[in-house]
Structures are given as structure tokens and as C-alpha cells.
Amino acid sequence: MxxxxxxxxxxxxxxxxxxxxxxxxxxxxxxxxxxxxxxxxxxxxxxxxxxxxxxxxxxxxxxxxxxxxxxxxxxxxxxxxxxxxxxxxxxxxxxxATVPLFDIALGMDQESTGYENIVLRGLFLGLTRRQIKERIDDIAEFTELGDFLNLPIRTYSAGMQMRLAFAVSTSVVPDILLLDEGIGAGDASFLDKARARLHRFTEQVSIIVLSSxxxxxxxxxxxxxxxxxxxxxxxxxxxxxxxxxxxxxxxxxxxxxxxxx
Missing domain, CATH: 3.40.50.300 (P-loop containing nucleotide triphosphate hydrolases)
Known part of the structure; x- marks a missing residue:
């Protein structure tokens, strides 16, 4: 508990x-x-x-x-x-299990590809490699980044990096969610999709701490x-x-x- x-x-x-x-x-x-x-x-x-x-x-x-x-x-x-x-x-x-949805790019490497950073961020959040492998297709699809996932994330815009970090961070439902209202998820066309995912995510969490x-x-x-x-x-x-x-x-x-x- x-x-x-x-x-x-x-x-x-x-x-x-x-x-x-x-x-x-x-x-x-x-x-x-x-x-x-x-x-x-x-x-x-x-x-x-x-x-x-x-x-x-x-x-x-x-x-x-x-x-x-x-x-x-x-x-x-x-x-x-x-x-x-x-x-x-x-x-x-x-x-x-605790997931921080602030500084959500923490644990990501600018020289590594999007796919490699899915693994890095997943490990940072406490997932095993097997759990990451089971989620990687869903994460990739949610980001809508396509072939960019094969490129180093230093080539991404800030919005693209945020999409990737957000998708990985919300791929596992924790016991405790630490949330900063300042979190963004890229451009306006992506926000509604991100809000819906975040809403479903928070409904399943035991404890939420929100700074706002x-x-x-x-x-x-x-x-x-x-x-x-x-x-x-x-x-x-x-x-x-x-x-x-x-x-x-x-x-x-x-x-x-x-x-x-």
C-alpha cells in the first residue's frame, strides 16, 4: 500500500x-x-x-x-x-513505486536515439528491460515521432523531446504520482491527446502530489x-x-x- x-x-x-x-x-x-x-x-x-x-x-x-x-x-x-x-x-x-512528472527528461541522453532513450528513461523509472520491451511499440506510437525515433534526440525540437519523455513517463501506472502543472507535451495539436492519457493515468494512482x-x-x-x-x-x-x-x-x-x- x-x-x-x-x-x-x-x-x-x-x-x-x-x-x-x-x-x-x-x-x-x-x-x-x-x-x-x-x-x-x-x-x-x-x-x-x-x-x-x-x-x-x-x-x-x-x-x-x-x-x-x-x-x-x-x-x-x-x-x-x-x-x-x-x-x-x-x-x-x-x-x-513513484513516478515524477516534473523534470521528465531526467535520465535521457542527448546523443542517444529516441528508441535508446525510451530504454534509458524506462530504466530510470524502475522498469525492467522486459517491461520496456513490452511497452516500446505503444510508446513509439503515442509519440507520433515516426522515423525520428532512430535519430539522436539532440536533433529534436523541445516539443518533440517533451513528447518522448511524456510518453515513457506515462507508460507505467505508479503508486505515487508527483505532478507539476507546468508539464508540457509539445505542440497544441498533441495536447488534447496528452491530457486524455494523463487523466486516465491519474485515476489509477494511489497518491498524487500536485504543485500548482x-x-x-x-x-x-x-x-x-x-x-x-x-x-x-x-x-x-x-x-x-x-x-x-x-x-x-x-x-x-x-x-x-x-x-x-
């Missing part, structure tokens, strides 16, 4: 040769993004605290929406759940939500309750900007 539990998880990134007392750093710290502090060992190193003391528990049937301003920590949290980032402290317990700026999408897909600010969870609960807090904050921010000289 799929299960996610995070206990006191924090993630920080060192920034070397940075001036900790610069005006730029102070401005960044007071705006969006994680908190910035000076490293206690070397004053030449700044540390961006991307996540701070995250506690989270998700079980079968949960659909969680991550909301907050750019730089609030949503993407970092998705990457921790996907095993891409290791926390500096705290415990991460994820049970079940589209509140309507969060309302339609999620039964829980968390609001993040500067790497922390500031609100957590039923979707509508959290979104009301988030929307009120955005309206207040708009009012303040209008009043500013």
Missing part, C-alpha cells in the same frame, strides 16, 4: 563565494524563496534553507495540492519525495492542500480551507502593492 511520511525534513543549499552582507542577499531574503543565512563555519558561504521542518503524512486515496508563491519550496518538496534531493536532516519514508498555481485545478483534483512560504508549511488541511487562506493573502498583497508609492 502506498504511503508517504516526512518528519522534520529540512533541505539547504550552500552558495559559495557569496557576500552575506550584500544588499542583493538582503533583498532576496526579504522577498520570495527560501531563507538565506550565513554559514557558522565560514562567513564566505551563504546557505539557502529551501525546506524547514516539514512534517507530512499521506495515505492511499490522498490527493495533495501544494500552493504558494514562486520559490516557496514546492518544487524542492516534490524532488525530496521523488528521491532527487536528500534532506539535510529529518526522515523521509516513501512506500510504493492554478487554484481551480487544485480544487478539482485534490482533497488536501498545504500552503508554503519560505520553505515552511504555514497552512495544512482540506483543500478549500487552505485555498481561502492563500487567496486572501494574494488579495492583501495586491492591495498593498496598489497603495505603495
Amino acid at each position: 502506498a504511503f508517504i511520511q516526512l518528519e522534520n525534513v529540512s533541505v539547504s543549499f550552500p552558495v559559495y563565494s557569496a557576500s552575506n552582507r550584500s544588499l542583493k542577499n538582503r533583498l532576496i531574503q526579504s522577498a520570495t524563496g527560501g531563507q538565506i543565512r550565513a554559514d557558522t563555519v565560514s562567513q564566505r558561504i551563504s546557505v539557502v534553507e529551501a525546506l524547514q521542518d516539514i512534517n507530512l503524512k499521506l495515505e492511499n486515496g490522498d490527493r495533495l495540492g501544494l500552493v504558494g508563491h514562486n520559490g516557496a519550496g514546492k518544487t524542492t518538496l516534490l524532488r525530496v519525495l521523488g528521491g532527487i534531493y536528500e534532506p539535510n536532516c529529518g526522515q523521509v519514508n516513501v512506500e510504493g 498555481h492554478a487554484n481551480d485545478l487544485v480544487r478539482n483534483m485534490c482533497n488536501k492542500a498545504i500552503l508554503m512560504e519560505h520553505g515552511r508549511i504555514v497552512e495544512c488541511g482540506p483543500t478549500e480551507e487552505v485555498l481561502q487562506v492563500y487567496e486572501a493573502q494574494r488579495e492583501n498583497a495586491k492591495d498593498r502593492s496598489k497603495q505603495a508609492p
